[in-house]
Amino acid sequence: MRRRLPVALLLLTGMASCVAPSAQTPPVVPAPPVAAPEKAPLPEAPLVLRGEARQGSALYGTVPPGTVALRLGGQPVPFAPDGAFMVAFDRDSPTTLRLEADRSDGSTVARDLAVAPGNWRIEQVNASLTAGIPTAEFQARRAGELARIEAARATSAVSDGWRQSFIWPVRARISGLFGSQRIYRGTPGSYHSGVDIAAPAGATFVAPAGGVVVLAAQEPFTLEGRLLIIDHGMGLSSAFLHCARLDVKEGDVVHQGQVLGTVGATGRATGPHLHWGMKWTAARIDPVALVSQPTP
Structure with a gap:
């Protein structure tokens, strides 16, 4: 005998048979990447330089428009917002250095500089080089003095001097x-790192250009005596x-022209005079090369 299904079950079965299969969600296709717009090339422009590349001297210039970084011999060179900059060459600088300006469009403008040799006064001495042995007191004091000088040199002051x-x-x-340098039987001694001006004791001296005082040693250092360092900006300083x-x-x-102090003979000095030294970053340069006035 055939068994009858309950009416409720028949209704459910019928409803299930009438339900349409659900549509599958189409896969999401990622949008193609949008290519970055190509930077328009900057117009060609040179590295403008004024002066002569010479050991112990300096050059001034202007970077091309769009410059984002400047290098001399691979080392970074600061430049002002208007593009002006300076570079200088150590007393023992290589005779060839490359100046490079990287621009915002990825291009680089470069110039190879032929650095002329300096005309240094070299004296041959028929004697052996003898160096004094520093005392324990000197060594203890010198470490702190050198640390102060190094910290002052690392300061980057804002100045247009x-x-x-x-x-x-x-x-x-x-x-x-x-x-100037002495050669002792073929062994070179240390060269003179500045210019000595034989002014009398007590004579006032002034700032050769504007700047910020980064070191003023009121307590005399062992070698330098009372030492003053002025940062003129862009890595250039006077000591x-x-x-x-x-x-x-x-x-x-x-x-410029402001009185800074008086001439003396503190530190290791044989008599009163003003030793004026200059550095651009790590390069020691000749102050005379930057002075516009004739030599006294």
Whole structure:
């Protein structure tokens, strides 16, 4: 005998048979990547330079429009918002260096600089080079002094003094030339790292250009005596050694021609004079090369 299904079950079965199969969701196809718009090439422009590339001297210039980085011999060179910059060449600089400006369109403008040799006064001495043995007290003091000098050199002050035509800090006879060196039976001694100006004790000296005082050693250093360092901006600095008195303090903003102190013979000096040294980043350069006035 055939068994009858309950009415409710028949209704459910019928409803299930009438339900349409659900449609499958189509796969999501990722949109193709949008290519970045190509940068329009910048117009060709040169590295503009003024002056002569020479050991111990400096050049001034302007970067091409769109420059984002500047290098000399692979080392970074700062430049101002208007594109102006300076570069300088150590007393023992290589005779060839490349100046490169990277631009925002990926291009590079480069110039190979032929660096002329400096005319240094070299003296041959028929004697052996003898060096004094530092005492324990000297060694203990010297470490702290060198740390202060290094910290001052690492400071990057904001100043436009580097743009100025430098003046003499004091006008007197030049008694020591930058770059001069003695050779002791074939062994070179240290070269003179600045210019000595034989002004009398107590004579005032002034700022050769504007800048910021980054070191003012009121307590004389063992070698430099009362030492003053002025940062002129863009990596250029002046150091004044053997001072009798300092009239400025660290952090002071000084202006060209402002009195900085007096000439003396503090530190290791045989008599009163002003030793004026200059550096651009790590390069030691001749202050005379930056002074627009004739030599005293």
